[in-house]
Amino acid sequence: MRRTPALLSIAILLPSLAAPAPAQTPKAAGAEGRTGTLPETAFRPLPLGAVRPAGWLREQLKIQAAGLGGHLDEFWPDIKDSAWIGGKSEGWERVPYWLDGIVPLAYLLDDPALRAKAKRFVDYILEHQHPDGWLGPIGDTAGHQPYDAWPLFPLLKALAQYQEATGDPRVVPAMRKCARRIEKAMDDRPLESWAKMRVADLAVPMIWLSARSGEAWPLDVARKAYAQGYDWRAHFEDFRFTGQAGVKYDLDNHGVNNGMGLKYAGVRYLLTGDPGDRSAIGTMLEKLDRYHGQPTGMFTCDEHLAGRNPSHGTELCTVVEALYSLELLAAITGDARLGDRLEKIAFNALPATFKKDMTAHQYDQQANQVLCTRDGDHIYTTNGPDSNLYGLEPHFGCCAANFHQGWPKLASSLWMRSADGGLAAIAYAPCVIETEVKGTPVRVEVRTDYPFRDDVEIRVTTTGAVNFPLRLRIPGWAKGAKVTSDVLAVGPGSAEVSPDRREIAAEPGRYLELNRTWAKTMKVSLRLPAGPRLYEGDNDSVAVERGPLVYSLSVGAEWRKVKDNPQFADWEVRPTSAWNYALEIDREHPGRSITFEERPIQASPFATEAPAVVARVKGRRLPGWTIEKGAAARPPASPARSEAPEEELTLVPYGCTDLRVTEFPTLGGPAR
Structure with missing residues (x-):
């Protein structure tokens, strides 16, 4: 991110989590291989490569590799x-x-060319x-x-992934030496600027290093960073930014820092054991949803927190860092609701911001995005006129x-993975x-076409019982969800079992536990009915949702x-x-x-020309709803009236659009 005080943005949101839900959390998992007395977490991520994408998800990674993702090192000077x-x-x-992205991309695709690119940089x-x-x-x-x-925080995360994928024996010793030097740097001069705001991104690789090295001192490095860092839990408990940032732009109202800050307390819980840290994400997300929320599960930040107007932007960095925060927090807390938000962001905001x-790619995407041009005035809080263009590095790289x-x-x-040897589906x-x-x-x-269909088939194959x-x-949102299987034992999260014990009514918002002896190949079918x-x-407008997908009017481009x-x-x-319709x-x-x-579902289901599912709804034009400051004006108040024909x-799906309207006023009948 840029050094100047004009700053940048990264951020996210989840559904409102006003309080933790202990009854919905599975048994905690011990910190296997870790030193000291770190508190237990609900789940543990599997090593890089243990989960491999298939179907449409693998296709998205292949498109990424063929586009900017796989070629920046060939032509971009930076x-x-x-x-x-x-x-x-x-x-x-x-x-x-x-590297923090190209390493997992290369090894998940098992792409020799990409692996060679990553190795060249890691080797050097x-x-x-x-x-x-250093x-x-x-x-x-x-x-x-x-x-x-600060730059060493994402580097160390990338090196940890590289070691998991390759077993490279150089990584842990190099990280140990670097961690000691970072510790000395913090003693010489306390963390400041970006590093001060992003200490959780150092704590994550320090916890990983402690586990791999068998030493406790990397945890002390993490604790020292937290002692010098900005307290994001306190920030959200006394949240001051309840509208568009308009007086003072600083690191604490900067979008990327707020997004990275979402994992601050959850990661600190691993070092403190404080239950308040573990549950803090609920307050964080509720505040962002209330004051800056967008239908994609994100919040506005262009560069700084910008209120709920759907024509304000959300930076692409915001989206990917938000996803990373949620992935960590889903493991730490075991709260099923975090998976809901993870899917909503991943299946809407992420694909929408790319050609x-x-x-x-865009720097900023907008929920109501009807024009992407550099000319004229622009609505953004602090970003420049190139921000919603599609390009190599619009506005900033x-x-x-x-x-x-x-x-x-x-x-x-x-x-x-869970502590009892089980496996859990997070998304x-x-x-x-x-x-x-x-x-x-x-x-x-x-095997699934989810989120474009409601069915998920899971086949478990073992070499022995x-x-x-x-x-x-x-x-x-999955009211009436059912699991069909030949399971013999059912744990928490099931509402009832049919007489033949093969169909289970599953309770929404929880993890359903199927506890049994698995042998050979056994199938579980999950039905998630989406209404x-x-x-x-904003301004009493509405957006249409079904399952994890948000629906938009795709505007001709x-x-x-x-x-x-x-x-x-x-x-x-x-x-x-x-584009200017009321519903x-x-x-x-x-x-x-x-x-x-x-x-029909295409290989790339986010293609603009071939959406896998569409919604039909009636509406009327609102001629008075026009463009202001290079964007759609704020949605007119509902109920709106129109003399235009129905x-x-x-x-x-939002992710299938380039230009779109997502938040609409609703009609109160034709004008008289």
């Missing part, structure tokens, strides 16, 4: 000629960001470790301060380096899990190239169809006004 590998370009955060960094233990440049030509620890071939972690880390976090997407339970090889295959619990997250819901938006890059290009996008909808019973139609509108 990676290709970085000071991290002896070059003259930026030597601060961009290579660490890039490890082979050029300074005698005092990794990478000590300051750079861009003016970054010597011994600024569909991932050769370009951090997102070009950092977006790579989004899909790969989601794939790696779909399933986790649903097609994937294959290969691991061992009690010394027995176990393969779990998830082994008893363990399988925990399935039942989303909070329409309405999100209450004219793409205009504004810049050629060495590879790919930058683009403006202008509307070619009407004719029954707010109390939305199912009476909205119908859904399933369509039209049938087709809404598509």
Whole structure:
């Protein structure tokens, strides 16, 4: 992220979690292999490579590899000629960001070319470790301060993943030396600026290092960082930013810092055991939802917290860092509701902010995004006029380096392990899990077109009989969810069992536990019925939801190239169809006004031209709803009135759009 006080943004949101839900949390898992007396967590992530994407999810990773993700090192100076590998370009955060995503991308796809790219950078960094233990440049030509620890936080996360994937024996010793040097740097000069705001991103690799090295002192490094860091739990308990930042832009109202800060207390819980730290995420998300929330599960921040107007932006870095925060917190807390928010962000905000071939991305996306141009006035809090263009590095280059972690880390976090030897589904997407339970090889295959369909089939294959619990997250919206299987034992989270014990009614918002002896290949079928819901938006507007998907009016788009890059290009996008509609909808019973139609599912289901499911709803034009400051004006107050003829509108998944309207006013009848 940039050094200047004009700052940047990264952030996220979950459903309101006003309080922890102990009854919904499975048994805690011990910190296997860790030193000291760290508190137990609900789940533990599996090593990189144990969960591999399949189906449409693997296709998204392949598109990423063929687009910007797999080629930045070939032409972008900040990676290709970085000071991290002896070059003259930026030597601060961009290579660490890039490695934090390209490493899991390379090994999840088992792509030799990508693995070679990652290895080249890792080799150089490890082979050029300074005698005092520091990794990478000590300051750079861009003016970054010597011994600024912040870039090492994402670097150490990347190295930990690399070690898990390769077993490289150099990694742990190099991390040990670097951790000692970071500790000395903190003694010489306490953490400040970005490092002070992001201490949880150092604590995570320190906890990992303690487990791998068998030593307790890396935990003390993490504790020292927390002692010098900004207290995000206190920040949200006394939340001051209840509207658009308009007086003072600072690190505490900066979007990226708020997004990274979401994991602050949950990670600190591993060092303190304080139950208040473990449950703090509820307050954090409730405050962001209330004052800055968006229908995608994100919040506005362009660069700074911007209120609930759906024409304000949310930075791409925000989205991927938010996902990472949720993945960690899902493991630490075991709260099923975090998986709901994880899916909502991943299946809406993440795919929407890319050109569909991932050769370009936006800095800011907007829920109501009807125009992407650089000319004229713009609504953003502090960002510049290029911010919602699609390109290589519109407005600022951090997102070009950092977006790579989004899909790969989601794939790696779909399933986790529990202390009792069980496996848990944190989120649903097609994937294959290969691991061992009690010394027995176990393969779990998830066959599904979710979130575009309601069914998930899980096949568990073992080489011998082994008893363990399988925990399935039942989303909070899945009323009437059912699990069909030949399970013999049912644990918490089941409401009733049919007489033949094969169909289980599952309670929404919990983990359903299937505890049995698994042998050979056994199948579990999960039905998650999704009905329409309405999100209450800005100025009494609504957005249409069904399951984890948010639905938008896709606005016709004219793409205009504004810049050629060495590879790919930058683009403006202008509307070619009407967008200013109010919906004719029954707010109390939305199912009476909205119908859904399933369509064939393409290899890339987020393609704009072929959505896998659409919603039909009636609406009327509102001629008075126009463009202001380069964006759709704030939604008119509901109920709106219109003399325009009624039209049938087709809404598509948010992630399938380039230009869109997501938050609509509702009609109160034709004008008289």
